[in-house]
Amino acid sequence: QKEVEQNSGPLSVPEGAIASLNCTYSDRVSQSFFWYRQYSGKSPELIMSIYSNGDKEDGRFTAQLNKASQYVSLLIRDSQPSDSATYLCAVPPVGSGNTGKLIFGQGTTLQVKP
Amino acid sequence: DGGITQSPKYLFRKEGQNVTLSCEQNLNHDAMYWYRQDPGQGLRLIYYSQIVNDFQKGDIAEGYSVSREKKESFPLTVTSAQKNPTAFYLCASSRQGASYNEQFFGPGTRLTVL
Numbered sequence: 599q600k601e602v603e604q605n606s607g608p609l610s611v612p613e614g615a616i617a618s619l620n621c622t623y624s625d626r627v628s629q630s631f632f633w634y635r636q637y638s639g640k641s642p643e644l645i646m647s648i649y650s651n652g653d654k655e656d657g658r659f660t661a662q663l664n665k666a667s668q669y670v671s672l673l674i675r676d677s678q679p680s681d682s683a684t685y686l687c688a689v690p691p692v693g694s695g696n697t698g699k700l701i702f703g704q705g706t707t708l709q710v711k712p
Numbered sequence: 713d714g715g716i717t718q719s720p721k722y723l724f725r726k727e728g729q730n731v732t733l734s735c736e737q738n739l740n741h742d743a744m745y746w747y748r749q750d751p752g753q754g755l756r757l758i759y760y761s762q763i764v765n766d767f768q769k770g771d772i773a774e775g776y777s778v779s780r781e782k783k784e785s786f787p788l789t790v791t792s793a794q795k796n797p798t799a800f801y802l803c804a805s806s807r808q809g810a811s812y813n814e815q816f817f818g819p820g821t822r823l824t825v826l
Binding site for chain 1: 743745753754755757760762768770802806807808813814815816817818819820
């Protein structure tokens with residue numbers, strides 16, 4: 599099992615809909631989880647960090663963490679064509695201690711159609 | 713403005729050449745990282761450094777070398793020993809410490825072997 603798994607997509611949603619992106623991870627003791635957005639040809643941009651169970655909201659974005667089930671999700675409300683990008687999930691790898699290292703999922707490509 | 717800069721944006725290398733990619737940050741971050749991204753793939757860690765004059769190999773260090781003589785700078789050399797260097801190279805930095813895994817990326821360097 600890969601340490602971080604994401605459905606590569608593409609996930610296609612109509613403009614204005616809710617996009618739901620999921621990520622599962624293997625390390626039960628992970629304490630921090632990150633979502634990055636990467637537009638085609640550009641570098642990843644950190645959009646959400648979540649450290650505790652439950653929901654964290656930031657504008658149209660909500661990150662949901664369920665440590666018992668080992669998954670973290672990202673909801674994008676009122677999706678816009680400008681949200682079309684690849685979304686990368688990242689968690690610290692097993693045994694990384696305080697190195698600050700992250701393992702990245704393959705990313706899910708989101709397409710928001712006008 | 714604080715941030716991470718990478719240069720050049722595009723780089724072309726002939727077979728057998730060594731090339732050096734620049735990464736500079738003015739965020740006062742202790743830790744810096746180099747990743748490689750191939751088309752349609754996730755990020756793979758090449759090298760990382762948590763402190764000046766110290767660095768560790770990542771998952772795919774063969775054919776690469778780094779130095780960390782200054783806190784602000786973490787250049788990556790792609791040597792002729794790297795057999796398939798064509799890729800998008802990303803530099804990132806983060807604050808040091810177990811709770812601070814948030815990594816911020818530079819704009820990237822796209823390397824092509826001719």
